[in-house]
Amino acid sequence: MTTDVAVVTPWYPSAQMPFRGAFVRAMVEATAPGTVYHTEVWGGSLSSEMDAEVSGAYRALLPYANVSSRTVAGAELVYVPVPMPRGRPFAEQAERSAGALAAALGGAPIPASVVHAHVGLLGGVPALRRKRADARLFVTEHATFLDRMLAEPDGHAGYAEVLAACEAFFVVGDPVRDQLADAFPRFAHKLRLIPNPIDFDTARSTPVTALRRWLFVGGLIERKGVRWLLEAFAICRRDDPALTLTLFGEGELRPDLEKRAAELGVAEVVTFVGAVPPARALRLMRRYDLLVHPSRYETFGVVVVEAVAAGMPVIVTRCGGPEQTLAGYESDAGELIEVEEGAGAIVAGYRRLRDRFPGGIDLEVARRALGERFGYQAVARMHHDAWFEEGHARPVPGARQ
C-alpha cells in the first residue's frame, strides 16, 4: 500500500448507489493508495433555516463519529457525507464537499504527499482545498456531464483553478480531452489519457460458438441507445428465432421498453434483469455470446473492454470512447458501427459480424492487447509513473498485479 497517496472522490460504491464509481474502486484496487476520501452529496428538501440547522448538527456530531472503514487493496475508506439542499450548482456542491472534508479532517490537511482526485470539480476542488501546500495534485475526469459543469460560470472558474494547481489531469478518452482542451487551451499540456483499469484475470471457460445470446449492460436511458437495440433485436430475430436479449441495468425507459418488447412479440426472449452489481455483472457476462452497446456518447466505454476481457465479441457505436479503447483491434473484437437514430446500423453490424464469425475475428488477440492497455498492472504503472516521476520515485508494494 502507498500510504503517502490519498484519493478524493465524490463517487465510490456504497449501499445507496452500489454501482456509482465502480471504476474509481477499480483504480484503487489497482494502485493501492493509503486512504480514499469519499465525499458524497446527501441532497434533501431543505429550507435555508433547515440547511443551517443540518450543517450545525453535522459539525456537532463529527467528534462522536467514526468515519473510517476499509476498502479494496487494504486502503482506508473515509466516508464524508455532504448534506445540502437538492439541485444546487456544481460549484457549490464542490465547495460544500471541501467544507465537509475539512470538518471530517478536523481542519487538518490531507496527510499525503500525493493527492489524486476523481471528477475535476466535485473531487478536484475538495482535494485542492485540503491538500498540504507541498502535496502534488492529480485529477482524473470521468464525468459525462462536463458540459453542464463548465456552463456554470463558477463551475468553469473552479475547474480552471484545479487545472492550474494540478501536476497532471487525466482523462479517460479523447472526447473529454478535446472538450477540456477547447475550454482551457492554456492547460492543454497537462491533459493526459489514462484508461479505467479492467479485470483481465478471469478467463472464459468455453469460447463463444454462436452469436445468439445478446447482452446489454448499462442504464436504460436514451443516451445508451437502448430503444434502437430492442428494435434491432426484433428485426434480427426474424432471421434466427433462437436469439435472446438480456439487459443488465435500470432506468426510466424500462416500462416503455417492456411494453415495446411485447408489441414487437419478443417479450418472452427479452429479459430485464435490473441493476446488477459490477462484480456480478462481470461474472455473468461469461454466459453470453455478444455484447451490443449502442450508446450515443461515452467517455471511455468500460463495459466494452470488460466484454472483451470476458471473451465476448462486441457490436459498439463510434460514440467517443470505444473507438479509442478498441483502436487497432476493432475487427478482432467485433464490429464498430455509426451512431444513428434508428436500428439499421445495429442490424447491419450484427449481420456483418454473424457472417464472418468465427472467422475474421480473434478475440484472444484483442483480449491480450487490451489487457496490456487496460489491465490492473498497466493502469497501476501509469499512475505510479505519474505520481513518482522526476525525483519523486518510490517503490510501490501492495498494488494488485
Place this chain on the structure above:
Amino acid sequence: MRVLFLALGSNRRAAVIAESRAVVAAGGRPTVLVAQLSRWADEQFAPGVEVVPLTRYRRHWPLAIEHLLLFRGPRFVVRCLAGSGAVSVYNRVIADPVRRWLFRPVYGRVWPDGIHRQLDTFMAEYGWCDAIVVADARSFPAGRRVVERLAATGRAPRVAFRIEQLLVSS
C-alpha cells in the same frame, strides 16, 4: 449491539434497507426511526429490523394546532375550491412563510424543546443504544439531539454515516 438508524428524510432508503440488514447479519438489533411509514411502503426490511414511525408519538399540542389551522384545514378548502394544483401555491405563498417567519420563531421562544417532543418521547421509550447511524441529511438535527442527551448521561453512543464504520470497529 443495538443500532438506531435515523432515517427521517426517507430519501436514502436503499442504504437503510441494506445496512439494517447488515446489522441483523452481524447479530445486532437494528431499529429504524422514520418520519412516517407511508414513504417506506414499497420497501422490504430484513426480518429482525424494527421500524418505528415518529408519527406514533403525539406532537406537541401547539404544533398539532398549527398543522390543523395552517395546513390541513386550508388545504382541504383550497383543494375543494380550486383543485389540487392550487395547494402547492397555497403552501408556497401563505403557509410556508407564515410558519417560517411568524409561527416557528414565536413557538421556539416559548417552547424551546417543544419541536423535539416526539423524538424525546421515542427515546424515553427506546432507551440507550450502542450506536446511531445518521442515514440522511434531515436526520442530522435528530442525531445531534439523541447524542447530546445520551452523552449528558455519560454514555454517548458511537456515531456513523455508513454501517461499515461500525461493523469494522466493533
